Amino acid sequence: MSDMVLSGKNAIITGCARGIGKAMLECFAKHGANVWACARSLTPEFEASCAELASKYGVQIMPLCFDMTNKDEMKNAVKVVMKSELKVNALINNAGITYNALHQLTSESELRNQMEVNFFAPFLFTQYIVKLMLRQGSGSIVNVASSAALDGNSGRAAYGASKAALLCATRALSREVGAQGIRANVIAPGITETDMIGSMSDAVIAETVASTDMRRIGAPTNIADVAVFLASDLSSYITGQVLRVDGGM
Amino acid sequence: MLLTGKNAVITGCLRGIGKKTLETFAEQGANVWACAQHADEEFEKYCAELALRTGTWIKPIYFDFTNTDDIKAGLKAIVSDKQPVDVLVNVAGFTKDAIFHMTSMEQLKLIFEVNYFSQILITQYITKLMMRQKRGSVINIASISGIDGSHGQLAYSSSKAALIGATRTISRELAQHGIRVNAIAPGVIDTDMNAVVPANIIAGHVKGMSIQRMGGSSEVANAILFLASDLSSYMTGQIIRVDGGMK
Numbered sequence: 001m002s003d004m005v006l007s008g009k010n011a012i013i014t015g016c017a018r019g020i021g022k023a024m025l026e027c028f029a030k031h032g033a034n035v036w037a038c039a040r041s042l043t044p045e046f047e048a049s050c051a052e053l054a055s056k057y058g059v060q061i062m063p064l065c066f067d068m069t070n071k072d073e074m075k076n077a078v079k080v081v082m083k084s085e086l087k088v089n090a091l092i093n094n095a096g097i098t099y100n101a102l103h104q105l106t107s108e109s110e111l112r113n114q115m116e117v118n119f120f121a122p123f124l125f126t127q128y129i130v131k132l133m134l135r136q137g138s139g140s141i142v143n144v145a146s147s148a149a150l151d152g153n154s155g156r157a158a159y160g161a162s163k164a165a166l167l168c169a170t171r172a173l174s175r176e177v178g179a180q181g182i183r184a185n186v187i188a189p190g191i192t193e194t195d196m197i198g199s200m201s202d203a204v205i206a207e208t209v210a211s212t213d214m215r216r217i218g219a220p221t222n223i224a225d226v227a228v229f230l231a232s233d234l235s236s237y238i239t240g241q242v243l244r245v246d247g248g249m
Numbered sequence: 250m251l252l253t254g255k256n257a258v259i260t261g262c263l264r265g266i267g268k269k270t271l272e273t274f275a276e277q278g279a280n281v282w283a284c285a286q287h288a289d290e291e292f293e294k295y296c297a298e299l300a301l302r303t304g305t306w307i308k309p310i311y312f313d314f315t316n317t318d319d320i321k322a323g324l325k326a327i328v329s330d331k332q333p334v335d336v337l338v339n340v341a342g343f344t345k346d347a348i349f350h351m352t353s354m355e356q357l358k359l360i361f362e363v364n365y366f367s368q369i370l371i372t373q374y375i376t377k378l379m380m381r382q383k384r385g386s387v388i389n390i391a392s393i394s395g396i397d398g399s400h401g402q403l404a405y406s407s408s409k410a411a412l413i414g415a416t417r418t419i420s421r422e423l424a425q426h427g428i429r430v431n432a433i434a435p436g437v438i439d440t441d442m443n444a445v446v447p448a449n450i451i452a453g454h455v456k457g458m459s460i461q462r463m464g465g466s467s468e469v470a471n472a473i474l475f476l477a478s479d480l481s482s483y484m485t486g487q488i489i490r491v492d493g494g495m496k
Contacts, residue, residue, distance in 0.1 A: 175459050213420060213486065223483070241494075243484070245484050246484075248420055
């Protein structure tokens with residue numbers, strides 16, 4: 001075993017354009033994985049950064065751009081993966097959107113939108129990919145939820161509920177496909193340095209950091225490193241688990 | 250290699266999970282103080298060969314977990330090496346199964362002596378060093394029985410539950426000193442400890458798992474490796490079940 005814990009493995013990561021997904025893309029490449037890098041739109045910057053990472057780490061990075069909420073586009077993306085005839089060793093459902101609003105002020109349309117993007121989309125995408133993994137007889141699913149799914153933070157009713165749904169589905173899936181060699185786990189990040197915290201006030205951020213044992217915000221690479229572990233064979237006997245990566249909240 | 254240049258203290262290295270952790274750590278580049286209950290010629294040879302093969306140093310340290318003075322002497326030997334200690338893995342532990350009403354106070358106290366009090370004493374000593382360095386990772390090996398309870402394991406499961414409580418509290422106190430404290434809760438692992446468990450009981454456990462087999466000690470060692478490495482640098486106070494998905 002070398003430092004390259006993902007040597008020769010192929011992974012699909014969603015939400016790679018920025019934030020935690022972007023860090024995951026680099027961490028996975030650094031550890032030797034080839035990656036289908038999913039993002040909503042194929043911008044020249046995204047294409048260039050994929051090519052740059054591929055040559056830097058000597059791996060293949062294949063941009064795979066589609067709207068997660070559009071079923072036809074999703075199907076086409078799955079077809080691209082199938083046509084490659086490459087094994088899919090890991091699926092990281094990282095793409096998601098955030099929303100802050102008090103329960104009583106949450107609009108119905110935003111409530112539905114949270115579920116659409118944070119729950120229905122990864123659920124359906126996972127159905128497609130698990131079908132491939134069942135044929136292979138192996139695979140690791142890593143779903144990125146949130147500490148809000150476990151703690152029920154004020155102002156996070158819609159967001160937290162969508163992540164809690166994802167968490168529960170992951171657990172159920174882990175029981176259904178464990179015997180077929182597929183593992184499914186959840187990462188629950190705490191407060192992390194991404195665009196997402198742009199939606200939080202400085203006072204809320206300061207308060208959260210003060211109640212974090214490590215007294216700092218998590219870096220996207222901190223979350224990405226844990227995804228590497230769960231995608232790799234280092235976690236071969238771990239399934240149905242939720243790993244909090246929150247600096248001790 | 251995930252532990253290049255790190256120095257680790259591992260207890261319970263004579264066999265099972267401890268021995269596999271020792272091997273995994275050395276292969277990943279760590280130097281190790283390999284703690285064991287008693288001197289053993291074969292163990293000395295094993296450590297020397299492993300060090301040679303992996304280009305690390307491995308120092309056997311012996312102390313009896315039921316003897317506080319003995320433990321202190323062993324820890325002083327580690328301290329006197331004047332090397333930074335990056336990782337402490339508390340693996341040593343044992344069980345003597347008996348149903349609740351058949352558990353003697355003497356047995357209960359002995360198991361707590363080894364599985365709880367000794368671990369706290371060792372952790373106090375080693376984290377004092379880590380506080381000076383302002384970094385370190387402590388990994389306690391608990392058990393799923395400390396979370397779920399387990400028929401016939403009153404003493405063992407409650408000692409492991411105590412260790413889990415300690416893990417959470419110590420993690421809160423030491424985070425500001427740059428020290429992370431986490432625990433692994435192994436499920437049914439193929440070690441000597443489970444070799445004495447009747448096959449039908451093991452089969453019953455396996456049936457309720459998502460991954461329908463016993464775990465290997467290397468699978469637990471790899472999870473320990475993760476918590477020891479910088480891959481887990483934003484994780485503290487966590488208990489990770491390595492149990493193949495038990496119900």
